[in-house]
Amino acid sequence: MARRRESAAGDGRPELTLTERARRAQLIEVTIELVAAKGYAGASLAAIAERAGITKAAVLYHFPTKAAVVRAAHEHALSALVGEVATAVEAAGPEDGPAAYIRSMVGHLRKHPRHTRMIIEAMTHDEGDHDPAARWRPLAELITVAGHARGASADGDARTTAIIIGGAIDAIVSEQLHDPDYDTAAAADLLVELLGRKLSP
């Protein structure tokens, strides 16, 4: 059977045409704008197609389904976030990993509100249940390392602590979305302080 050519690296990823690359990028950009502005329901295939200047069916030529379009847009926004957070965490010392995680994540989401809404909408409306552990595990490891570096007794609370911090970050960012004047930097500082009291008692 006929198959799409694969890249020279042979890593299994299909080699994309220039026009296809451009179209996909355009569709992702348009989708982020639409979802950020009108939410998941408001970003219909017809609306996406119209903004891109093509038809619904053409959109479904580049992506197998609407969920795939949204997923691609979601991953695009998400990769920018994790990239910045990873950089900040690596630049920080072992005992300051969690603080760098919190501050860089809150800061990034404040700087990019469209990406933020895109991520939230995709997370809450995508029925494909992503593993929740993927969300808290990286932070849990940072917390374990930081607690160890500070000489605290290693407890088994890292998971719950990470879940709490993650939920708190979501709430802070969400609040800023509704009240642009909300001081997220101060909120992040308070969260870091709260965690600091637990890590070095």
Next chain:
Amino acid sequence: MARRRESAAGDGRPELTLTERARRAQLIEVTIELVAAKGYAGASLAAIAERAGITKAAVLYHFPTKAAVVRAAHEHALSALVGEVATAVEAAGPEDGPAAYIRSMVGHLRKHPRHTRMIIEAMTHDEGDHDPAARWRPLAELITVAGHARGASADGDARTTAIIIGGAIDAIVSEQLHDPDYDTAAAADLLVELLGRKLSP
């Protein structure tokens, strides 16, 4: 123009027929089950109608729109939650209000997973933006009172603290939804301890 009769109390609420009361209650119950089982999208008007033994149009006779059906079911589940939390908070002393809030809310949501998913789905899919302040303000007041009772210097952080706690509760409950073995009571204890360190330094 013809208007529906209002109750003798004259509080503006329409007086409902017995059969209408029964139908609404049945539709609310059916909707909670469906939303909890299949999410917002899975609870179509046709599915609700079928489970209730009537047609789509009949459902829309009792409620003006699908959003109204879901909203009614949402409020039904929510009122049970706030009732239990309010009782627990009132039974606790002033300095233990936040702890009672956290433990009773987490406990209630663990005991009633169907209500929990109903509340989550309704919150995330209802575009009618409810005021976020309604979520954190009651807890913020409890925190202020408790901090005062413990002799802590009154800071202006009550809002952010309440937002953080609320987000943490959401994350804990959500985690329990995906992993039924997750120990939410221990998580609530940890959250209370974290807050306690801030309130009485």
Next chain:
DNA sequence: GTCTATACACTGATAGAC
């Protein structure tokens, strides 16, 4: 390889008969 045209089943919603 890229796209348009068309048709399909399903959604929430309305109008009017009984």
Next chain:
DNA sequence: GTCTATCAGTGTATAGAC
């Protein structure tokens, strides 16, 4: 109070033009 009939809009599938 509940029905049938109908509507515009949704995501999706297919055929075929270029």
